[in-house]
Amino acid sequence: MAEAQSRPEGSTALLWTSITVVYAAIMLFPIFWMASMMVKPNDAMFARPTQFLFVPTLEHFSYVLEHGFHWYLLTSFLLCTVSTALVVIIGTPAAYAFARFEMRAKDDLFLFILASRMAPPVCLVIPFYLIFAKVGLLDTFLGLTLAYMTFNLSFYIWVLRSFCRDLPVELEEAAALEGWSKPQIFRRVVFPLLRNGIVATAVLCFIFAWNEFLFAFMLGGRAVQTLPVSIPKLITSQGVRWGEMAVVGMTALLPVLAVVFVLQRHIVRGLTLGAVKG
Amino acid sequence: MASASDTITPAEGVIRAPRERLWYPYLLIAPSMIMLVVVSLVPFLYTIYLSFHAAKFGRVTDFVGFDNYAVLLTDPRFWNSIGVAATFVLIAVPVEFMLGLAGALVLNQNVRGRSLLVPLLFMPTMMAPIVVGLLWKIMLAGSWGFFSYNVLERFNLLEGTSVFASPEYALYALIFVDIWQWTPFMMLAFFAGLQALPTGPYRAAAVDGASPLQMFFHITLPMMTPLLAVIGLLRFIDAFKVFDTIYILTGGGPGIATETPSILANKMTFEFWNIGEASALAVLVWLAFFAFCNVFYQVAKKRLNAF
Amino acid sequence: MKSRFWCFAAALAASTVLMAPLVPAQADDTSFYAEAAKPYKGSTIRVLDEITPLQETLSKIVPDFEKETGIKVEWELLNHFEVINKGQADMLSGRGYYDAIMLHGFQLGPMISAGVIRELNDFVADPKLANPNLNSADFIQNPFKTAAFVGEKQYSFINWNYxxxxxxxxxxxxxxxxxxxxxxxxxxxxxxxxxxxxxxxxxxxxxxxxxxxxxxxxxxxxxxxxxxxxxxxxxxxxxxxxxxxxxxxxxxxxxxxxxxxxxxxxxxxxxxxxxxxxxxxxxxxxxxxxxxxxxxxxxxxxxxxxxxxxxxxxxxxxxxxxxxxxxxxxxxxxxxxxxxxxxAEPSVTVISAASKNPEATFIFLQWLADKKQQDKLIALGSGGVPIRESSWALPAITGSANKTLYVAMKATLDVAEAKxxxxxxxxxxxxxxxxxxxxxxxxxxxxxxxxxxxxxxxxxxxxxxx
Missing domain, CATH: 3.40.190.10 (Periplasmic binding protein-like II)
Structure with a gap:
C-alpha cells in the first residue's frame, strides 16, 4: 500500500515518523517511569513533591539477588521452554493435519480445540487444583507444564495451521510421486518450510506462559515458583518494595522484548491468528 | 486468503488421503487431542459435575440438581458482574479497535525506523498482566500515584476522591488500562494485515484518480474485513475474561463496581469456597462463549472466509 | 553495631535475670522436647506462616528446633493473602502438604466448620506429648481462650497476637x-x-x-x-x-x-x-x-x-x-x-487434619509457644508482640524506646478477642x-x-x- 502513495517522500516520512514517535513516547512513559524506579532510592520513590532527579542506587538489584529471585527467573525459563517445546512437538503434526487432510468431523474437532481456550482461567483453577491434589501433581514441574497446555496448545494449533495452509502443496505432491512415505514428507519437506512459522508461534506461546500468573500461583509452590508469582513476595511488612518490583517487572519484560525485536515480522504475523496470508 | 475445509478440492490445498491411509491424519492429531482431553475436557467435565453438587469448602456432598444455577441466576451480584463486564468490553474493545486501526494506518505510511518502533510500541502487550496492574497502581494510586498526585490532585480533577476509590471512575480507569495494554496488539495485527495487502488494486484506483479516503473505504476496508473480525472478536472474548489487572488494581471494588465474572468466580472459590456455585458460573460463562464462538466460527468461515 | 550489641545485651539480660529462678524447670523443658520427639526423630514437618517482622525474626529461631529434637522443619513464609489462599486450599482439598498452617482468628470459623483442623484434646491429655511445664496460664488469656477453643475443644495454642x-x-x-x-x-x-x-x-x-x-x-x-x-x-x-x-x-x-x-x-x-x-x-x-x-x-x-x-x-x-x-x-x-x-486478630497455627505427622507437629507447636522461644523472639526482635503475660516484663519491652507503643499494645491485648x-x-x-x-x-x-x-x-x- 505504501508504494501506492505518490507524495514527496521526505516530508511525509517526517510527519508520520514524528506522529508515531510522539505516540510511542506518551504510551511508553509509564514503563519508562517504572524503569527509573529500578535505580531510585526508597526515600525518593514516592516523595511529595515528585522527585525527578535523584542519585541512582543499586540497592534494589542487590535485594533481588540476595533473596534469590534469579532462581525464579531460571524456573520460569525452564518451565516455559519445556512446556513450549512440548506444545511444538505434539502440536505441529496436528496443525499440519488440520491444514492438509480431510477428516471426519474436522470442523467439530477444530472447534473443540478453539473451545478449550474459552473458559475463564479462574474457573479452571479449582478443578485443576482438586484433581492435581488427588494425583500428586501440585507444585510439580509436570503439573504446571500440563496446565499451560490448556491455553497454549490450542493457540499453537490454531495459528500454525495457517502457516501450514500457505505452504505450496505441490512440493509435497512431488515428494509423494517420488515415492516418499508420509512421515518422510513431513520430516524432510514440510518441517523445514514451516520452521519460521513454528518459531514465531512458539515464541508467542512462550510469552503467554512467561506472563501467566494464576495457574503458576495456585498450582505451583515452593518447588516450582515462576517470576510473576515471585512478585507478591515484595509486598512485605515494611510496605511494598516498589524498587525491587520494578527490577523484577523489567527483568520479566526484557527477554521478551529482545526476542520480539529479532523475530518481529514473524511474530506480528502470528498475532493475526491466521487471518492474514503471509 | 486461503481457506481449508472439507469441501474444498485437492487443487486448493487439501490432500485427499487414499482410502488405505485414512488413519494418517488421525494419527497426527491424536497426541494433541489426547492432551486436550486430559487438560481441558477432564477438568471441564469435573466442573460440570461440581456444578450439580453441594460443594461448600470443596467437599462434594449432595447432588443438588440445578440449585447452584438457580442461586446464581437469582443473585443480583451475578447480574451486576455481567453488567460490569459488558460495560468493560463494550467500551474497551471498540476503542482499542479504532485506535489500533488508526495506528496501523499511520504505521503503514512511510514511517522511518519501524523495526525499532514496532517492538517498542508492542511493549504494553508483552508485559505480564500482573506487572501492568502494578505499573498503573504506581501511576494512578490515590495520594501517591505519579499521575494522581501530579495531575489529578494538583488540579483537583477528582474533587477529593481518588481514581480507584470512586465507583464512577474505577471502572473507566480499568478500561483505560485495558486500552493501553491491548491497543498495541490490535495495531500490530492490523499492521500485519495492511502489509500483506496486494498493491494492484491501489495502482488501478490511483489511475482512476481515487482519493485516499475512497481507497480506504473501497479497497482497504473490504479486504481487511476477515482480519478485523477475527481479531476484534478474539479480543472481545479475552476482554471478557480479564482478571489479573482488575484483581491487582481494585479487586472488584469499591463495593462491587468493578466486579467482573472472573473476579466474582475468584471470590466464590478462594474466599467463600462455594465451589458448586463457582462451577455453575464457569459452566454458564463457558456455554455462552461456546455458543458465541460456534456462531462466529461458522459465520467467519462461510461469509468472511477467515479461517 | 550498636543495635546488635543492644540486642545481645537484651538477650543476655533476659536469660540471666529472668530465667535465673526458672533454671531447673528450664533444664526439664529442653529435655522434654528432646525426649518427646524421640519416636519422630528424622521426620520432616512443613509449616506455613505469614510474613511480618515477627515471623522474620522467628525464622532465626526455628532451626534450633531441629538441633534440639532431630525433627526437621520446612518453614515457609508467604504474604497475608497468599497464606490464606494456599493454606486453605491445602487443608480443604485434603492434600496435607503442610502439617501446620497459620490461620488468622477469623479463618477459624470457616475452617473448623469445614472439619479440616485436627483437634488437640487427645494430644494435650497425652503425657508423652504434652509438656507439663508449658504453663498456658501465662498466655495472655483473652486472646488465647477465644482463639484456641470452641467450647471444650482445643484446636491450637496461641501464636500471634496481632x-x-x-x-x-x-x-x-x-x-x-x-x-x-x-x-x-x-x-x-x-x-x-x-x-x-x-x-x-x-x-x-x-x-x-x-x-x-x-x-x-x-x-x-x-x-x-x-x-x-x-x-x-x-x-x-x-x-x-x-x-x-x-x-x-x-x-x-x-x-x-x-x-x-x-x-x-x-x-x-x-x-x-x-x-x-x-x-x-x-x-x-x-x-x-x-x-x-x-x-x-x-x-x-x-x-x-x-x-x-x-x-x-x-x-x-x-x-x-x-x-x-x-x-x-x-x-x-x-x-x-x-x-x-x-x-485484634489473635492468630494461631493449627495442625491440618490431613497431616501425616500430627504428633511431631504438636511438639513443634508447643515448642513455639514455650516461654523460652517466646523470650528469645522478643529479645531478638528488640521487642515484638507478646503472647505471654510474662513477656511484658522482658527488658526488650520495658527498656524499649517505643514505650508508649507497648502501653498501647497491652491495652488492646487486655481486651482482645478472637473473632x-x-x-x-x-x-x-x-x-x-x-x-x-x-x-x-x-x-x-x-x-x-x-x-x-x-x-x-x-x-x-x-x-x-x-
Whole structure:
C-alpha cells in the first residue's frame, strides 16, 4: 500500500515518523517511569513533591539477588521452554493435519480445540487444583507444564495451521510421486518450510506462559515458583518494595522484548491468528 | 486468503488421503487431542459435575440438581458482574479497535525506523498482566500515584476522591488500562494485515484518480474485513475474561463496581469456597462463549472466509 | 553495631535475670522436647506462616528446633493473602502438604466448620506429648481462650497476637504553636486522643491544604488529619466493627449469633466513621493494611489506627524519616463509655487434619509457644508482640524506646478477642466491607448503611455462629 502513495517522500516520512514517535513516547512513559524506579532510592520513590532527579542506587538489584529471585527467573525459563517445546512437538503434526487432510468431523474437532481456550482461567483453577491434589501433581514441574497446555496448545494449533495452509502443496505432491512415505514428507519437506512459522508461534506461546500468573500461583509452590508469582513476595511488612518490583517487572519484560525485536515480522504475523496470508 | 475445509478440492490445498491411509491424519492429531482431553475436557467435565453438587469448602456432598444455577441466576451480584463486564468490553474493545486501526494506518505510511518502533510500541502487550496492574497502581494510586498526585490532585480533577476509590471512575480507569495494554496488539495485527495487502488494486484506483479516503473505504476496508473480525472478536472474548489487572488494581471494588465474572468466580472459590456455585458460573460463562464462538466460527468461515 | 550489641545485651539480660529462678524447670523443658520427639526423630514437618517482622525474626529461631529434637522443619513464609489462599486450599482439598498452617482468628470459623483442623484434646491429655511445664496460664488469656477453643475443644495454642493501636505524630501534638491554637479552638489540651471524639477533633484540626502552615512550616502538599484502612476486604470492616461500632455499644451480631447491625448505636458509629473519612487522604478507599503504615511513615497524616506489628517495621531509623517522632496510645473509645473494645486478630497455627505427622507437629507447636522461644523472639526482635503475660516484663519491652507503643499494645491485648467463629465469615466480611466503604465515602447515609448491612447479613445467616 505504501508504494501506492505518490507524495514527496521526505516530508511525509517526517510527519508520520514524528506522529508515531510522539505516540510511542506518551504510551511508553509509564514503563519508562517504572524503569527509573529500578535505580531510585526508597526515600525518593514516592516523595511529595515528585522527585525527578535523584542519585541512582543499586540497592534494589542487590535485594533481588540476595533473596534469590534469579532462581525464579531460571524456573520460569525452564518451565516455559519445556512446556513450549512440548506444545511444538505434539502440536505441529496436528496443525499440519488440520491444514492438509480431510477428516471426519474436522470442523467439530477444530472447534473443540478453539473451545478449550474459552473458559475463564479462574474457573479452571479449582478443578485443576482438586484433581492435581488427588494425583500428586501440585507444585510439580509436570503439573504446571500440563496446565499451560490448556491455553497454549490450542493457540499453537490454531495459528500454525495457517502457516501450514500457505505452504505450496505441490512440493509435497512431488515428494509423494517420488515415492516418499508420509512421515518422510513431513520430516524432510514440510518441517523445514514451516520452521519460521513454528518459531514465531512458539515464541508467542512462550510469552503467554512467561506472563501467566494464576495457574503458576495456585498450582505451583515452593518447588516450582515462576517470576510473576515471585512478585507478591515484595509486598512485605515494611510496605511494598516498589524498587525491587520494578527490577523484577523489567527483568520479566526484557527477554521478551529482545526476542520480539529479532523475530518481529514473524511474530506480528502470528498475532493475526491466521487471518492474514503471509 | 486461503481457506481449508472439507469441501474444498485437492487443487486448493487439501490432500485427499487414499482410502488405505485414512488413519494418517488421525494419527497426527491424536497426541494433541489426547492432551486436550486430559487438560481441558477432564477438568471441564469435573466442573460440570461440581456444578450439580453441594460443594461448600470443596467437599462434594449432595447432588443438588440445578440449585447452584438457580442461586446464581437469582443473585443480583451475578447480574451486576455481567453488567460490569459488558460495560468493560463494550467500551474497551471498540476503542482499542479504532485506535489500533488508526495506528496501523499511520504505521503503514512511510514511517522511518519501524523495526525499532514496532517492538517498542508492542511493549504494553508483552508485559505480564500482573506487572501492568502494578505499573498503573504506581501511576494512578490515590495520594501517591505519579499521575494522581501530579495531575489529578494538583488540579483537583477528582474533587477529593481518588481514581480507584470512586465507583464512577474505577471502572473507566480499568478500561483505560485495558486500552493501553491491548491497543498495541490490535495495531500490530492490523499492521500485519495492511502489509500483506496486494498493491494492484491501489495502482488501478490511483489511475482512476481515487482519493485516499475512497481507497480506504473501497479497497482497504473490504479486504481487511476477515482480519478485523477475527481479531476484534478474539479480543472481545479475552476482554471478557480479564482478571489479573482488575484483581491487582481494585479487586472488584469499591463495593462491587468493578466486579467482573472472573473476579466474582475468584471470590466464590478462594474466599467463600462455594465451589458448586463457582462451577455453575464457569459452566454458564463457558456455554455462552461456546455458543458465541460456534456462531462466529461458522459465520467467519462461510461469509468472511477467515479461517 | 550498636543495635546488635543492644540486642545481645537484651538477650543476655533476659536469660540471666529472668530465667535465673526458672533454671531447673528450664533444664526439664529442653529435655522434654528432646525426649518427646524421640519416636519422630528424622521426620520432616512443613509449616506455613505469614510474613511480618515477627515471623522474620522467628525464622532465626526455628532451626534450633531441629538441633534440639532431630525433627526437621520446612518453614515457609508467604504474604497475608497468599497464606490464606494456599493454606486453605491445602487443608480443604485434603492434600496435607503442610502439617501446620497459620490461620488468622477469623479463618477459624470457616475452617473448623469445614472439619479440616485436627483437634488437640487427645494430644494435650497425652503425657508423652504434652509438656507439663508449658504453663498456658501465662498466655495472655483473652486472646488465647477465644482463639484456641470452641467450647471444650482445643484446636491450637496461641501464636500471634496481632493487634491495632492508635498512632499519632508526637512532633505535631507537642508543637507549642499547634497546642495553643488547638486549645483556643476546642477548649482542651492537644494530646494523643483518648476518646473517639478527640480523635475526630484532632483529625479536623490537622487537615490542611497545601501552602498552609503546619508546626511553623509551609506545607508542600495537602496534609490530612487521619489515615485509616479503607480497601474492600483486608481489615477495613473489623477496624470499623471492633473499634467503632462496639465502642459505641453496637455490634454485628448479638450473643446468640443473630444479626444486629441496625441499632442506633451502629448508626452513630457509622456517622463518626464517615466523618473521619472526610479528614483522610482521597485514596483512603484504596488503602490496605500495608499502605496505612506506609502513609504514616511518609508523614502525610497526623494520626492513624494501625496494626502494631506493622508499626514495628516502620517506626525504625532508615525505614521512615519520622522514626522516633511518633506516639502511641490505646484505641480511643467513646467518651463516657465504661467498656472498652479494640480490634485484634489473635492468630494461631493449627495442625491440618490431613497431616501425616500430627504428633511431631504438636511438639513443634508447643515448642513455639514455650516461654523460652517466646523470650528469645522478643529479645531478638528488640521487642515484638507478646503472647505471654510474662513477656511484658522482658527488658526488650520495658527498656524499649517505643514505650508508649507497648502501653498501647497491652491495652488492646487486655481486651482482645478472637473473632466469633462464624462459618460464613468471608461472605459477611465481603458485604460488610462494601458497606464500610460506601458509608465512609458518603455514598450512602449511616442509617442506610446500617439497614443495608443488616439486610445483607440476614440474607447470609439468621444464626451466624458455629
Amino acid at each position: 493487634n491495632q493501636i492508635y498512632w499519632a505524630r508526637a512532633d505535631l501534638l507537642n508543637d507549642p504553636g499547634e497546642k495553643e491554637a488547638f486549645k483556643a479552638k476546642y477548649g482542651y489540651e492537644l494530646a494523643p486522643a483518648a476518646t473517639i471524639e478527640q480523635m475526630r477533633d484532632i483529625a479536623e484540626f490537622f487537615t490542611r491544604k497545601k501552602g498552609a502552615m503546619l508546626a511553623g512550616k509551609p506545607l508542600e502538599s495537602d496534609f490530612y488529619g487521619i489515615v485509616l484502612e479503607g480497601i474492600k476486604g483486608g481489615s477495613t470492616f473489623p477496624t470499623l466493627w471492633n473499634n467503632f461500632v462496639k465502642n459505641y455499644g453496637g455490634n454485628l451480631i448479638d450473643a446468640a449469633g443473630k444479626p444486629d447491625f441496625d441499632s442506633p448505636q451502629t448508626v452513630a458509629a457509622l456517622k463518626m466513621w464517615h466523618e473521619l473519612w472526610t479528614f483522610a487522604p482521597p485514596g483512603i478507599a484504596e488503602y490496605s493494611l500495608v499502605d496505612v503504615p506506609t502513609v504514616m511513615g511518609n508523614g502525610i497524616a497526623a494520626q492513624s489506627i494501625a496494626w502494631s506489628d506493622f508499626v514495628l517495621g516502620i517506626d525504625k531509623p532508615g525505614v521512615s524519616p519520622l522514626a522516633g517522632k511518633f506516639v502511641y496510645g490505646p484505641i480511643p473509645i467513646k467518651a463516657g463509655s465504661t467498656e472498652r473494645y479494640a480490634e 466469633p467463629k462464624m462459618p460464613k465469615f468471608y461472605e459477611i466480611y465481603d458485604v460488610m466491607s462494601g458497606v464500610a466503604q460506601e458509608v465512609g465515602l458518603g455514598r450512602i447515609s449511616p442509617e442506610e448503611g446500617a439497614k443495608k448491612g443488616q439486610a445483607e447479613l440476614l440474607k447470609l445467616c439468621t444464626s451466624c455462629l458455629l
